[in-house]
Amino acid sequence: xxxxxxxxxxxxxxxxxxxxxxxxxxxxxxxxxxxxxxxxxxxxxxxxxxxxxxxxxxxxxxxxxxxxxxxxxxxxxxxxxxxxxxxxxxxxxxxxxxxxxxxxxxxxxxxxxxxxxxxxxxxxxxxxxxxxxxxxxxxxxxxxxxxxxxxxxxxxxxxxxxxxxxxxxxxxxxxxxxxxxxxxxxxxxxxxxxxxxxxxxxxxxxxxxxxxxxxxxxxxxxxxxxxxxxxxxxxxxxxxxxxxxxxxxx
Numbered sequence: 624x625x626x627x628x629x630x631x632x633x634x635x636x637x638x639x640x641x642x643x644x645x646x647x648x649x650x651x652x653x654x655x656x657x658x659x660x661x662x663x664x665x666x667x668x669x670x671x672x673x674x675x676x677x678x679x680x681x682x683x684x685x686x687x688x689x690x691x692x693x694x695x696x697x698x699x700x701x702x703x704x705x706x707x708x709x710x711x712x713x714x715x716x717x718x719x720x721x722x723x724x725x726x727x728x729x730x731x732x733x734x735x736x737x738x739x740x741x742x743x744x745x746x747x748x749x750x751x752x753x754x755x756x757x758x759x760x761x762x763x764x765x766x767x768x769x770x771x772x773x774x775x776x777x778x779x780x781x782x783x784x785x786x787x788x789x790x791x792x793x794x795x796x797x798x799x800x801x802x803x804x805x806x807x808x809x810x811x812x813x814x815x816x817x818x819x820x821x822x823x824x825x826x827x828x829x830x831x832x833x834x835x836x837x838x839x840x841x842x843x844x845x846x847x848x849x850x851x852x853x854x855x856x857x858x859x860x861x862x863x864x865x866x867x868x869x870x871x872x873x
Contacts, residue, residue: 637654638652638653638654638659639652639653639654640652640653641653641658643689644658644686644689644690645686646677646679646682646683646685646686647676647677647679647682648662648663648664648665648679648682648683649661649662649663649664649679649682649683649686649701650662651686651690653695654806655806655807655809656694656695656696657695657696657697657698657779657806658690658695658696658697658698659698659699659700660683660686660687660697660698660699660700660701661700661701662683662699662700662701662702662703663701663702664679664680664683664701664702664703664704664730665679665704666704667704667728667729667730680730680733683737684737684740687699687737687740687741688740688741691741691742696775696776696778696779697741697743697774697775697776697779698773698774698775698776698779698804699743699772699773699774699775700771700772700773700774700800700802701771701772702760702761702770702771702797703730703734703770703771703772704728704730704770705728705730705731705733705734705770705772706723706725706726706727706728706731706768706769706770707721707727707728707731707734707735707745707769707772708721708723708724708725708726708727709721709724709748709757710727710731710735711744711745712734712735712736712738712739712743712744712745713738713739713744716738716744716745717744717745717749717750717751717780718749718750719745719747719748719749719750719756719757720748720750720754720757721747721748721757721769722757722758722759722769723759723767723768723769725768734772738774741776742776742777742778743774743775743776743777744774744775744776744777744780745772745773745774746772746773746774746775746780746783746786746802747769747771747772747773747774747786747788747800748769749786752783752785752786752787753787755787755788756786756787756788757769757788758787758788758790758798759788759791759798760772760788760797760798760800761796761797761798762791762796762797762798763796771788771797771798771800772800773786773800773802779804782804782805782806783802783803783804783805784802784803784804784805785802785803786800786801786802786803787800787801787802788800788801789801
């Protein structure tokens with residue numbers, strides 16, 4: 624799996640889009656019992672809050688909560704625009720070393736809180752994957768930083784076979800994050816996400832005792848013919864109708 628900054632999912636196994644878990648700045652895809660997030664959250668200094676219906680950070684936190692409640696494992700990748708240095712959210716996390724030794728940014732606190740709330744650990748910079756896992760990921764002129772990350776559920780970490788930050792490619796301001804993940808072979812099949820067959824709709828017998836019941840039955844039987852529906856429901860449109868008397872009391 625690889626991707627450059629922004630939201631560019633690239634996987635070698637079949638996956639299913641989960642629009643119900645996606646948000647304003649992230650795409651969620653299901654791979655078996657794993658929800659993979661491809662994320663891009665604007666920098667903290669960007670004046671974007673007033674232009675969005677939902678705060679992307681809060682939306683991401685809510686989606687992670689739903690995924691966790693559904694017993695899914697989580698794989699989060701992308702440009703989170705947070706500097707974390709070589710710190711870890713918890714003392715029990717795999718030790719990590721980042722090439723970027725600048726002080727942590729305020730958003731790192733939000734990111735670390737997500738990790739602690741949903742039992743996530745950093746893949747990026749983890750010492751077990753070698754020094755290439757902690758290389759710079761963002762190149763803005765002469766400024767280099769680490770703001771793109773791969774993060775996963777603690778239970779999924781042992782299935783990560785390798786991870787590295789690719790060297791910068793000319794013309795791109797973010798490096799690709801590449802990881803190898805061990806998955807169950809049943810999810811490699813192209814028909815792993817075949818839609819279930821629709822159940823045959825059961826016919827419902829409507830009541831036909833009153834005149835209103837009969838009108839409803841005739842209207843539903845009219846099908847997709849809009850003109851016929853209107854005729855059955857409202858009757859014919861006439862230029863001259865029978866006068867009616869209306870009495871107002873009060």
